[in-house]
Amino acid sequence: MQSKFSPETYGNLLNSKIQQFNTTLIINKKNLIYNAKYISEICNNTIIAPVIKSDAYGLGVIAITKIYTKLGFKSFFVGNLNEAIKVRKSFKNINIFILNCGMPFNLNTLKKHKLIPVINNMSQLINFTNLVSNRFPCIIHIDTGMNRLGINFSEILSSETNIKFKNLNIKYLMSHLACAEDKNNILNKTQLIKLEKIKNFFISRTGKRIKTSIANSSGIFLGKKFFLDLVRPGAAFLGINPSSSEPNHFKNVLYLYSHVLQSHLAQKSTTVGYGASYKLKKKSRLATISVGYSNGLSRLLSNIGSVFINDKEAKIVGRISMDLSVVDITDFEETAVKIGDPVEIFGNNRSLEEFAKLNKTIPYEIICQVSKNANKKIIF
Numbered sequence: 001m002q003s004k005f006s007p008e009t010y011g012n013l014l015n016s017k018i019q020q021f022n023t024t025l026i027i028n029k030k031n032l033i034y035n036a037k038y039i040s041e042i043c044n045n046t047i048i049a050p051v052i053k054s055d056a057y058g059l060g061v062i063a064i065t066k067i068y069t070k071l072g073f074k075s076f077f078v079g080n081l082n083e084a085i086k087v088r089k090s091f092k093n094i095n096i097f098i099l100n101c102g103m104p105f106n107l108n109t110l111k112k113h114k115l116i117p118v119i120n121n122m123s124q125l126i127n128f129t130n131l132v133s134n135r136f137p138c139i140i141h142i143d144t145g146m147n148r149l150g151i152n153f154s155e156i157l158s159s160e161t162n163i164k165f166k167n168l169n170i171k172y173l174m175s176h177l178a179c180a181e182d183k184n185n186i187l188n189k190t191q192l193i194k195l196e197k198i199k200n201f202f203i204s205r206t207g208k209r210i211k212t213s214i215a216n217s218s219g220i221f222l223g224k225k226f227f228l229d230l231v232r233p234g235a236a237f238l239g240i241n242p243s244s245s246e247p248n249h250f251k252n253v254l255y256l257y258s259h260v261l262q263s264h265l266a267q268k269s270t271t272v273g274y275g276a277s278y279k280l281k282k283k284s285r286l287a288t289i290s291v292g293y294s295n296g297l298s299r300l301l302s303n304i305g306s307v308f309i310n311d312k313e314a315k316i317v318g319r320i321s322m323d324l325s326v327v328d329i330t331d332f333e334e335t336a337v338k339i340g341d342p343v344e345i346f347g348n349n350r351s352l353e354e355f356a357k358l359n360k361t362i363p364y365e366i367i368c369q370v371s372k373n374a375n376k377k378i379i380f
Contacts, residue, residue, distance in 0.1 A: 023258040023295040023323075023374045026347075027059055029067060030380040031251035035237050036071050038250065042220060046227040051216070051234030052087070053079030053099060057364065058371025059238075062090050063378060068237075069094060077118075077232055081109065088113045097139055097171075100149075107131055116171060120149040122159055129164035137169045142198050144175040144191040144214075153198050165205040172211045172230055173199050180218035181244045188222055217242040240363045241353060248353075255347030256370060258291035260309065263329060263337055272326050273318025278303050280317075284330045287314065289343045292323040295373040296345050298359045305358060308344040309337055 040048060050073055056064035065076065065087060075095040078084045084098045101110075101117035103124055110117060118139040119125050128138060143150030156163070175195045179185035192214060199210050211229035217236035219226045221243050233242075241248035266286050272278040289307065293299050297320050305316045307327055314327040329337050346355035346366075356363045 023256065023291045023345075023370075025059075025370055025374040025376050026255040026257060027064075027376060027378045028251075028253050028255070028380060029378050031239065031253045032064075032067060032237060033071065035239060035250045035253065036068065036073075039220065039233055039236060040071075043227055043231055047075060047230040048073060049075035049077055049095075049097065049213075049230055049232050050237060051077045051232050053077065053083065053234070054368055055083070055371070057234065057238065058368045060376055061087060065091060065094075075230070081106070081115070084115045085109070085113055088115065103127065105131060107136075111136075118174065120151070122151055122155045125151060126159065126162050129167045132167055132169075135169060137171045139172045139174050139213075140168075140170055140202075142173055142175045142195060144194040144198075145187055146176050146178045146191075148176070150175060153194070153201075156198070156201070160205075163205075165202075168206055170202065170206065170208070170210055172213045173202060174213040174230075174232075177214060177216060177219045177222075177226075180216060180222060181242065183222055183243065183245060188219075188226070192226060221246065235364060238367070239352070252347065252351065254352055254367065256291075256296050256345040256374065257347070258289050258296070258307075258343040258345060260337055260339055260341045260343060261288045261290050261324070262339060263287040271318075273302075274321065275319055278318045282330075284328055285332070285334075286317065287327050287329045287337055289325050289327060290323065291343065291345060292321045292325055294322045296370050297325055300359055308349045309341055311344075311349060312336075313349070 050068050052061050052065055055061045061083065069091060076087065077097045077099055078087055080100050081098055081102060084096050087096055095116060097116045097118055099118050100120065105117060105128060116137050116139060118141050119128055120141045125140065141150040143152050173195065175191060177188055177191055179187045195212055195214055199212050202210050213228055213230040213232060215226045215231040217233040220231050220233060236242045236250060239250040239253040263285060266280055266284050268280055268283050270280055272286065291297050297305065299320050301316055302319045303317060306313050307316065309329065312332060314329050316325055317328050318326050346352050352363045352366060356366050359366065
């Protein structure tokens with residue numbers, strides 16, 4: 001499903017808005033839209049609420065949300081109150097759910113900006129029901145097996161007399177799957193059954209119909225029974241495979257490119273970089289590239305990682321510096337690498353997921369780290 005994105009295309013993007021020789025994270029809008037439509041087709045009539053926390057995974061929450069709203073999405077999950085206010089200032093007619101609203105609740109701010117809190121623990125639930133009437137909406141997060149955030153059912157039963165159920169206007173009961181990437185893990189079904197049981201309890205106490213949500217990106221691919229009333233995809237929009245056992249049906253959205261700063265000949269037995277950690281075994285041609293551990297390349301890849309120049313792999317030699325690295329281009333034709341040539345860190349030749357594995361981490365962490373210091377450019 002991957003579409004090619006040529007180095008020449010990247011080179012053509014260099015203009016007054018992108019300073020030459022900076023590392024740039026390219027966001028392919030066309031592929032992002034394809035992925036969003038693919039999710040919509042799968043989920044059919046279920047409400048889809050994109051997760052745009054952490055500045056839309058570092059990609060720029062306003063720009064990304066603008067794309068989503070044009071596709072018809074009307075509900076979104078953000079990480080905290082500050083993110084919610086920022087999004088509300090640009091988007092007046094969407095539902096904004098706050099995953100971690102904090103304590104105590106600032107009801108005036110929530111009302112002013114028409115924001116809906118997710119209640120994650122018993123203290124929040126009791127506090128909320130004491131402060132509001134049943135006209136104020138909320139989501140209640142139930143812990144069904146993740147043991148991270150959420151209220152355990154036993155806590156609800158033991159504190160039942162302190163909860164003013166009639167003051168609750170519950171938009172959704174939500175939970176979060178711990179092992180959704182593994183469709184055969186028994187915990188997935190167990191969590192779904194627990195959420196259904198707790199939903200019935202809340203119906204009996206409130207006398208109202210209760211909607212539920214449990215599926216993130218990976219949960220969507222566990223089957224329709226996990227869709228419930230609302231799904232919460234995030235990384236799938238970006239082309240990250242939500243399943244550990246299925247082929248990736250999404251198109252690549254993210255490409256990280258840098259540039260060649262210079263190239264030169266280095267003599268046999270000389271060393272490269274800080275600590276002289278790499279000794280050249282022969283006379284070699286080296287290229288210095290404008291990417292380091294501050295904007296895309298972890299020091300873990302020193303002397304073992306690689307990048308791609310004009311679609312050909314070049315090994316990293318020496319320790320990776322803060323914003324510079326050195327690669328061996330001895331095997332390239334002498335005139336094949338020029339100053340200013342684009343350098344692919346991940347994209348066409350190596351997926352984000354493959355790059356994350358080399359870094360011994362997950363794609364989410366790579367995106368959030370890269371986006372801090374890399375330029376971002378939405379294309380197509």
